[in-house]
Amino acid sequence: MKKSLYSLRRLCSLLWLLLSATAVLVQAQQTQSAVFGTVQVHPNGGKLAIYQSLTFVNGYVITPRSSPADNISFRPGSGYTGASDASHVNGYAEVVGTGAFTFPIGNGTTLRPAGISAPTSGTFQAAYFGTNPGVASLPTGGPFSTAALGTGVSAVSNTEYWDINGPSAVNLTLSWNAASSLSSLVGTNLSDLIMVGWNGSQWVSLGGVATGTLGGSGTITTTTPVVPDTYTAYTFGKVGSTITPPTGSTACGIVIHGPTNVEVHPGGTMAVYCDVTFIDGYVNTPRPTPNDNIVFMPGTTYFDASDDSHVNGYVEKVGNTAFVFPVGDGTALRPVGMSAPGSVTSTYQAAYFSTNPTSATLPTGAPFSTSSLGAGVSGVSPVEYWDVNGSSPVDLTFTWDANSNLSTLTGGNLNDLIMVGWDGSKWVNLGTPTTTGTLSSTGTLSVPGITPNTYTAYTFGSKTVVAQPPVVAIFTPANGSQASVSPPIVGSATAGASVTVNGGGNSIGGPCIVTAASDGSWTCTSLTFTTGLGHTITAIASNSAGTSNTATSSFVVPATCPNPSVGGMVSFAGMLPLCSTANTGTLTLSGQTGNVLRWETSTNGGSTWSTVANTTTTLSFSNVQNNGQYRAVVNAGGSCADAVSAPITLTTSAGACGGGSGLVTCDYPAAVITK
Known part of the structure; x- marks a missing residue:
């Protein structure tokens, strides 16, 4: 037993593998291992890696279905034999490498393998679920409503489905047995069997070629490579009804002309291979089933759609040309347009609903609360919405009229108008649109590069204006x-x-x-x-x-001074020196240009000057000190600079004080006295 386990470790990277001593017997050699019981891979990082060959004998490898990465992994160059209803992987199997591979998966009772063609690179995983996809809880994204059907799909299996994961394109193969009840799904016509994938909102036709018998066993393989990660789940479906185009005529035309409306009944399709002219009356289609519609086949168009004559329900367009869907509500025509898609087999659908999205019951996924707003959305129209379906990106153009009440929605600002799409939980801003028209009457709004299936509903919104600092x-x-x-x-x-x-x-x-x-x-x-x-x-x-x-x-x-200031000169009419103990006098300014601003005096030889408040051209003084100086400051006005006069210096002397000392001074010329 120890030797067997040692050999198994060399063959397998076995993490979190629970081996029940009473229920499991594992035999291994250097080149091969075998399963004789139940092996469990535990969650949270468990993995059973196979590097050479694994033989299923009896019992199962059980992996946690809620964590696909915790699985049995077949590494490059490895393989298996003996998978059967009695021994297979009950959970997720993984393969790494570039070879074609069939996953030995089932549900612990029945082996229901799925296969992939040789990929260029990557890691692929698969698991089988023997339950109705409409009530599924796994994988993430379930349940997958069997009533949500894309273009070209009229029914889906309610018995089983697969989860297949992988990053690059491969052809997929699914297997069936009698328990799959495919006769109940497609009747007796094997050619009506298709493979379908869940794209997040509906089952999409992947086509395929089937071999085997519907009441027994068989396989179906896609003819166009599929990237497994594109779809959340895979199962069997029934192809939608088709109508053979008319023959025997080189020209044809269809006229919608009342008083009786044209009715497309549930389960029916009106395929148009000729141009349609709307005169009066409507083409009514069942809104709960978008695939029961009027289909404009490649090369067809229509004329004269109006409020009085259009499609009240779903319109489908096939081909790679631009198209405007003539949809409305039986009262108003409210078309939606798309740019040309890339493929001649491209299929798109559209319908208009004149209902508040919050109270909507259609399409699947309704209602669409107008209070659930994504980033950059401040409001959503409570008046109307569209359902647009398609799997590849196109430019979409929506129309409005006065009843859309967009002035109220946007506060009268056309620049705030945006298109929004319902992503399953909220309305999302679809980016900067191009608009024509006026809010109060009619107009159009276009948004580029939208994959219609991304959103369940479309309507008008107003963008959030983010306050910006001022400029x-x-x-x-x-x-x-x-x-x-x-x-x-x-x-x-x-x-x-x-x-x-x-x-x-x-x-x-x-x-x-x-x-x-x-x-x-x-x-x-x-x-x-x-x-x-x-x-x-x-x-x-x-x-x-x-x-x-x-x-x-x-x-x-600039300074402006047409007549510059001139200080002039100061004069004293009296005799100098003055008496040093008491003196008075008057100074006079002359020769100046400008008005006197003030007089100034200095007692230190002009080093500093003190202001004398006087704005006249004369200045009276008293008791001046010896060598005291005076000057005038003048300004000619405007922006002229001030000018100062030439200063006058006043001197004093005690000898100039007269008889104030008690002495008499006589000043006579020299003379000779003779007798």
Whole structure:
């Protein structure tokens, strides 16, 4: 037994493998291992890796179905033999490599293998589920409603399904036996059997070629490679009804002309191989079953659809040309258009619903709450919606009329109108659209590159306007020279923003605070600037969203002085020196240009000057000190600079004080006295 287990370890990477001593017997050689009982791979990282060959004898390899990665993995070059109803993988099997492979999977009672053709690379997994997909809980994404049918699918098996995973395209093969009850699904016609895949919202036809007998066993294989990860589940389906085109005529046409409407009954299809002209009356199709519709086959079109004549229900289009679906609600025509798809076999469907999405009952997945909003969506139309189906990307164009009430939805701003799609839980913004028309009447909205099957419903929405910090600019005064000392400062900013303007240290009257008008304009008039200097003004705007960058403008207010100031000269009409103890006198300014601003005096030889408040051309003084100086300061006005007069120096002497000392001084010329 120890030797057998040692050999098995060399052949298999066995993680979290529970071997029940009473229920399992494993025999292994250096080149082969065998299963004689039940082997369980445990969850949370368990894996049984096969590197050579595994023989199924009896019992099962059981893996946790809720975690596909915890499985039995057939590594490159490995294989198996002996898989049967009595011994197979009950859960997920995995294969790594580039060879074709048939997964030995079942449900612990029946072997129901699935196969893949040789891939170019990648890891593939598969598991079989012997239960109705409509009530499935696994894999993630279940259940898979058997009533949600895509184009070309009229029914789906309610007996079983497979989960197949893989990243690259391969042809898939499914197997059936008598318990699959395929005769109940497709009757006696083997050619009606197809393989279908669940795309997240409905079962899509994958076609296929079937071999075997419906009441016994057989296989079906796709003829067009499929990327397994594209679909969540796979099972058997029945092909949709087709109508043979008319023969024996080179031209034909269909006219919809009342008073009786054309009715497509449940289970029926009206295939159009000729052009259709709508005059009056409607083509009514059953809205609960989108595949029961009017189909415009390749090369066909229609004319004159109107409110009085259109398709009240689902329209289908086959081919690779652009198309506008003539859909409405039996009262109003509300077409939706698409650009040309890439394939001649492309199939698309559309229907219009004039109902509040919140109270909708169709299509499958309804209702679609108008309060469940994704990022960038502030509101959704409560008036109408469309169902558009298709598996490859196209540009979609939707229409509105006055009844759409889009002015209320967007607040009257066409730029806020967007298209939204229901992703299963919320309305998603489909990006920046292209619009024509006016909100209050009619128009169109186009969005590029949409795969219709991505969303269950489409309608109009309004985008969320994200508040942005304001912007600000200064227009005048511009950089350069400015003649006025109080120029109006003009600029723009985000409407309603508060703008603060500062003139710098050589200005007065600031800061100036104004509010930008509805057109963004603003003007500041309270600042005055010093002449002859350079100035830099700044403006900053602010609102509830934030503060702008700083706008600046620099300029100079030139000095203007047509008649420069001249200080003139100061004179004294009296005798000098003056008495040193007591003196008075009057000084007179002459020869000046400009008005006297003040007089100044100095007692230290002109090193410093003190102001004497006097604005006349004469100045009276008293008790001046010896060598005291006086001057006048004048200004000619405007931007002229001040000028000072030539100073006068007053001297004093004790000898100039007269008889105040008790002495008499006589001043006579020399003479000779003779007798």
